[in-house]
Amino acid sequence: MNNNTIHGNRLHGALPKVGIRPTIDGRLGGVRESLETITMDMAKNVAEMISSTLRHPDGSKVECVIADTTIGRVAESAMCEEKFEREGVGVSLTVTPCWCYGSETMDTNLTRPKAIWGFNGTERPGAVYLAATLAGHNQKGLPAFSIYGRDVQDVGDQTIPDDVKGKILKFAKAGLAVATMKNKSYLSIGSVSMGIAGSIVNADFFEDYLGMRCENVDMSEVSRRVEKGIFDPEEFKKALAWVKQNCKIGKDYNPEGDQHNEETLNKEWEYVVKMTLIIRDLMIGNPKLKELGFGEESLGHNAIASGFQGQRQWTDYLPNGDFSEAILNSSFDWNGLRQAFMVATENDSLNGASMLFGHLLNDCAQVFSDVRTFWSPDAVERVTGWKPSDMAKDGFIHLINSGSSALDGNGEQSIDGKPAMKPYWEISEEEKNKCLAETQWPPASYEYFRGGGFSSLFKTKGGMPVTMCRINLIKGVGPVMQIAEGWSVELPEEVHKTLDERTNPTWPTTWFVPRTTGKGPFKDVYSVMANWGANHGAFSYGHYGADLITLCSMLRIPVNMHNVDEDQIFRPSAWNMLGMDTEGSDFRACQNFGPIYGKN
Numbered sequence: 001m002n003n004n005t006i007h008g009n010r011l012h013g014a015l016p017k018v019g020i021r022p023t024i025d026g027r028l029g030g031v032r033e034s035l036e037t038i039t040m041d042m043a044k045n046v047a048e049m050i051s052s053t054l055r056h057p058d059g060s061k062v063e064c065v066i067a068d069t070t071i072g073r074v075a076e077s078a079m080c081e082e083k084f085e086r087e088g089v090g091v092s093l094t095v096t097p098c099w100c101y102g103s104e105t106m107d108t109n110l111t112r113p114k115a116i117w118g119f120n121g122t123e124r125p126g127a128v129y130l131a132a133t134l135a136g137h138n139q140k141g142l143p144a145f146s147i148y149g150r151d152v153q154d155v156g157d158q159t160i161p162d163d164v165k166g167k168i169l170k171f172a173k174a175g176l177a178v179a180t181m182k183n184k185s186y187l188s189i190g191s192v193s194m195g196i197a198g199s200i201v202n203a204d205f206f207e208d209y210l211g212m213r214c215e216n217v218d219m220s221e222v223s224r225r226v227e228k229g230i231f232d233p234e235e236f237k238k239a240l241a242w243v244k245q246n247c248k249i250g251k252d253y254n255p256e257g258d259q260h261n262e263e264t265l266n267k268e269w270e271y272v273v274k275m276t277l278i279i280r281d282l283m284i285g286n287p288k289l290k291e292l293g294f295g296e297e298s299l300g301h302n303a304i305a306s307g308f309q310g311q312r313q314w315t316d317y318l319p320n321g322d323f324s325e326a327i328l329n330s331s332f333d334w335n336g337l338r339q340a341f342m343v344a345t346e347n348d349s350l351n352g353a354s355m356l357f358g359h360l361l362n363d364c365a366q367v368f369s370d371v372r373t374f375w376s377p378d379a380v381e382r383v384t385g386w387k388p389s390d391m392a393k394d395g396f397i398h399l400i401n402s403g404s405s406a407l408d409g410n411g412e413q414s415i416d417g418k419p420a421m422k423p424y425w426e427i428s429e430e431e432k433n434k435c436l437a438e439t440q441w442p443p444a445s446y447e448y449f450r451g452g453g454f455s456s457l458f459k460t461k462g463g464m465p466v467t468m469c470r471i472n473l474i475k476g477v478g479p480v481m482q483i484a485e486g487w488s489v490e491l492p493e494e495v496h497k498t499l500d501e502r503t504n505p506t507w508p509t510t511w512f513v514p515r516t517t518g519k520g521p522f523k524d525v526y527s528v529m530a531n532w533g534a535n536h537g538a539f540s541y542g543h544y545g546a547d548l549i550t551l552c553s554m555l556r557i558p559v560n561m562h563n564v565d566e567d568q569i570f571r572p573s574a575w576n577m578l579g580m581d582t583e584g585s586d587f588r589a590c591q592n593f594g595p596i597y598g599k600n
Contacts, residue, residue: 008058010284010339012302015056016090016179017063018172020047021080021107023100023129026072035098035124038156039070042095042119045158049165050172057363058339059425062176065089074104081109090179091172093117093147094133097155098124102133108142111182111211111596113175113554115145117164123155134573143553143572143593145171170570174551177360178596180304182211187283187301190219190309190347197473198348198534199309205479208598209555210353215301219314222278230297231277232288235334239273242334246433247323250440250457253506258446265443268319268452276324276333279308283341305356307347311448319453320444321345322403326456329355329406331365331424332432339424340365345404346536350471350479354538358469361547363423365406366540369399369510371468374529375499383502384495391462391513392489395525399468399510399539400503402448403455407435409510409539411461411488419461419488421541442506459500460510462490468512468539469548470532471557477587478595481552482561483545484528484537486514510539515563522563531561546570556590559583 009015022043025031047064054062065087067080084092092107097119107114114137118130130148137144147168149161160168186206192199206212225231252259260268281289285300308321315321327333328341342359344352345368355366376395377388388395411419412434413427422431441454468484489511491499500509514528521531546568549559553571566582571589578585578592 009056009060010058011184011304013183014088015058015060016176017065017088018047018050018176019084019087019089019092020064020066021092021094022067022070023094023096023105024070024072025098025124026101026104032072036070038097039095041158042097043067045160046093046095046117046168049160050168053169054173054176055363055423055425056176056180057359057423059423062172071105072100077105081107090182091175093168093172095119096129097121097126098129099126100129100133102129103136106133106136106142108140110142113171113178114142115147115168115171117147117168119153120149120151121153121155138574138577141593143574143589145570146573147171167570170547170550173361174547174554177357177551178554180360181356183213184304185213185215185301186349186352187215187217187303187306188347188349189217189222189279189282189306190314193309193311193346193348196346196348196535198350198536199307199346201347201349202473205473206349206353208595209479209557211597212304215303217282217301219309221282222275223318225278225297226271226274230289230294231274231281232286232292235288236274236277239277239334240270243269243273246436247441249454250442250506252443254443254446260443260452264452268454271319272323272453275319275321276327279306279321279324279343280328280341282306305342305344305352307344307349307352309347311346315449315451315453318451320402320449320451320455322444322453322455323441325368325404326407329365329368329404330435331406331408331427332435337424337427337432340406340408342366343404344368345401348536350473350534351536351538354469354471357548357551358467358538358540358544361551362540362542362544364421364540365408366538367399367405367409367510369401369405369537369539370535371397371529371532371537372400372503373398374526376526380495380499384498386492386495391487392491392511394513394516396489397512397514397525397529398499398503399512399537400507401536402504402507403457405456405508407439407456407458409460409508410435410438410458411464412438419464421464445504445506448504455506456508457506458508459496460488460508462488462511464488464541465543466512466539466541467544467548468514468537469545470534470537472533477558479557480533480560481548481557482533483548483559483564484514484522484561485543485545485563486512489513512539517563521561553586553589554596556593556595558587558590
């Protein structure tokens with residue numbers, strides 16, 4: 001881990017742990033005794049694999065808790081559950097090399113994500129236990145994930161096959177995301193922005209599906225704290241000096257007669273830096289405020305995600321939230337490298353939740369974008385004289401938003417020499433500085449933002465694998481998720497400039513090409529744009545669509561659109577009992593079992 005990083009759990013509530021449940025044949029007199037060491041070693045090996053591989057998004061290593069004894073009867077199940085409750089276990093994995101008593105040894109916690117690894121061996125029927133106990137889970141309405149290795153192993157072989165390892169890690173990471181969101185808050189700063197549906201914050205969605213609170217403050221709380229000096233003055237000085245050194249003012253595209261003078265721009269810089277401190281303090285609190293006499297304000301709202309309304313009641317007369325959102329969404333600020341915050345522009349809470357999902361799965365910063373324009377090859381050639389080729393040959397989608405995108409999104413970090421976005425603890429000082437150097441901050445377009453401010457401006461490097469997602473609420477159905485895996489592409493500079501300046505040239509741009517399948521909403525690039533469910537989307541580094549599908553199944557959010565290979569999809573075994581059409585069974589299962597917290 002980079003020595004300059006700032007890490008640690010900044011929210012109230014301990015980080016969830018993974019519980020390992022070693023189950024065993026309960027028959028004493030020779031059977032159980034012969035399996036004790038093998039079964040417990042299986043649990044220990046899995047725990048070591050998880051802890052040495054996975055981290056929480058704050059950089060902490062994931063901890064595992066193993067039951068004190070193997071579990072052969074219901075009394076031992078109860079003792080295990082007591083320990084899990086005490087230790088803060090948020091997700092459980094049952095492991096066994098043998099037959100066990102299914103309904104006596106299964107995890108019956110109503111809201112904890114759960115899976116079973118039944119060892120594929122011939123000496124003892126671990127696979128039989130797996131099938132029998134999954135049937136019990138499904139009969140009782142407690143969906144569980146099935147993990148079963150493809151190849152037979154010898155009894156006592158403590159190797160974890162790659163296919164088993166992949167499923168365990170996918171399940172554990174998604175389960176930890178579920179547990180991490182529970183009892184945290186979405187903080188709505190302001191209300192509905194310009195009639196955008198996603199900023200009509202739906203408390204039922206957050207409470208029933210994510211186990212989260214919805215907290216609300218008026219935007220006047222930000223201006224009150226600015227006017228009353230309710231922020232750390234020493235940190236403000238540090239932040240302002242950092243901004244002057246690292247944030248380059250970009251071209252002012254406003255008409256000459258409307259441009260703000262240097263004195264006004266300096267005041268706007270001071271204001272937006274104060275806004276950034278205040279929005280962060282509203283989310284997670286700040287003990288420094290208590291020292292300054294503001295005890296109530298020091299507490300924060302324990303918000304794992306937030307949104308700032310901005311337009312128009314704020315931006316018509318005060319500097320916009322673009323700088324605050326962009327810096328908070330990034331993996332660094334004046335205090336160094338740190339975990340990215342999740343702050344949705346225009347208070348689009350559904351895109352904020354989509355950002356949160358991505359962050360909890362890939363640990364990286366997230367980019368908030370408008371899904372703005374599909375450029376067909378013919379349209380590009382007509383406007384620029386250049387015919388798209390290579391990855392862009394079938395057209396591309398313009399992802400752009402009013403400057404709230406994480407600076408990580410410009411692709412100035414790298415993995416194996418290729419553009420990337422990384423968890424903050426893997427980012428070097430050089431990469432951080434490149435992200436800053438390749439971002440400009442033009443004065444806001446005063447047609448949009450009468451109160452001024454600054455929007456981030458960058459162009460994402462091409463060739464970066466990314467996944468875009470979006471949650472939408474559908475009357476009568478509830479939330480649905482759409483997912484598009486693809487890549488960023490780079491256009492010739494003059495082509496980029498011509499296309500970019502047809503919209504707002506003061507905002508960050510990503511040219512995006514989704515992977516197409518030749519059918520349905522992924523028939524071609526145009527179809528992806530035409531079938532996208534809202535004006536916003538959230539994207540980040542890597543192809544993690546399969547992980548999103550696994551997470552959504554845990555939360556009972558059906559996926560209505562995705563381009564993930566079917567072999568990568570991993571859902572609870574109950575989904576297989578509801579039909580052979582994969583996406584139809586997903587909708588039926590989610591409707592049947594209901595939101596994870598909705599019936600409790």
